[in-house]
Amino acid sequence: MKITYIRHGKIKITILIVLILLAATLGAVGVGNSVINSVASAASAKLPIYCTDNDNREIALTINCAWGADDIGSILETLDKYNVKATFFVLGTWAESNPDKLKEIYSKGHEIGNHSYSHKLPSKSTKSQLSSEIDKCNEIVEKILGVKPMLYRAPSGDITSDVLELTEEKGMYNIKWSVDSIDWRNDMTYDNILSRVLGRTESGSILLFHNDTNHTADVLPEIISSLIKQDFKFVKVSELIYKTDYYIDNAGVQHKA
Numbered sequence: 001m002k003i004t005y006i007r008h009g010k011i012k013i014t015i016l017i018v019l020i021l022l023a024a025t026l027g028a029v030g031v032g033n034s035v036i037n038s039v040a041s042a043a044s045a046k047l048p049i050y051c052t053d054n055d056n057r058e059i060a061l062t063i064n065c066a067w068g069a070d071d072i073g074s075i076l077e078t079l080d081k082y083n084v085k086a087t088f089f090v091l092g093t094w095a096e097s098n099p100d101k102l103k104e105i106y107s108k109g110h111e112i113g114n115h116s117y118s119h120k121l122p123s124k125s126t127k128s129q130l131s132s133e134i135d136k137c138n139e140i141v142e143k144i145l146g147v148k149p150m151l152y153r154a155p156s157g158d159i160t161s162d163v164l165e166l167t168e169e170k171g172m173y174n175i176k177w178s179v180d181s182i183d184w185r186n187d188m189t190y191d192n193i194l195s196r197v198l199g200r201t202e203s204g205s206i207l208l209f210h211n212d213t214n215h216t217a218d219v220l221p222e223i224i225s226s227l228i229k230q231d232f233k234f235v236k237v238s239e240l241i242y243k244t245d246y247y248i249d250n251a252g253v254q255h256k257a
Helices: 003-024 029-043 073-082 091-098 099-107 126-147 161-169 192-200 216-229
Strands: 060-064 087-088 110-113 204-212 245-246 251-256
Touching: 060 110, 073 099, 073 216, 091 099, 091 126, 099 110, 099 126, 099 161, 110 126, 126 161, 192 216, 204 216
Parallel strands: 060 087, 060 204, 087 110
Antiparallel strands: 245 251
8 A cells, every 4th residue: 555645744734724724713712722732632643753744855765684684785885886875774683793794884874773672573562671672772883883873763663652752762763664665575576676666755755675685785776776867865864854843743754843
């Protein structure tokens, strides 16, 4: 099912504005307050960031690293060729097993995000276990690179209220995605991934890929070159998102306040 987050987000904002104007026109204090409270609730929805509302053609390429690392060299060569900077969300266990690869990724100007320590699902974890998973990954990355991740992506995109509370408490941004390549699935072909990503990407999109899959390293050059030809500009997630004065609507679209 295709979900066009930005388009939906703009429609929701338009509807909210109309509701506010309608409440004011009615002049009924009770009705007006009810509508305004509903609007405030919708505008302050606690969700991860799926994408942003920007219209400047900026998008973010993200790669989850959880398994092997044999294709990292090929992926980095492609990113170098097209002068693209990406955001790599790494497991703590992956970083422990591949410290040299992590250093290589970071040395080339790419961004490192936290993907938990062991890929334990938040919905199957206690809040204490979740906190430990986030902290342990941060500690490992910081020990290897000397920098602490500011971005977090939940394993399998499994979002719970505990995850949202913990990342906020730790001063981290909770990042999901709006374009899922599903490149990890064995039934996905080169052409499936290509058409899926190119058909869903729009300004403000966050694209999800994984390393150590059947086709990702091979298909990335065509995906990147095709999107560049469409005037899309690749930036790191930390450059795409708003850091202050923003809100996230109930479709996960981050808007500038």
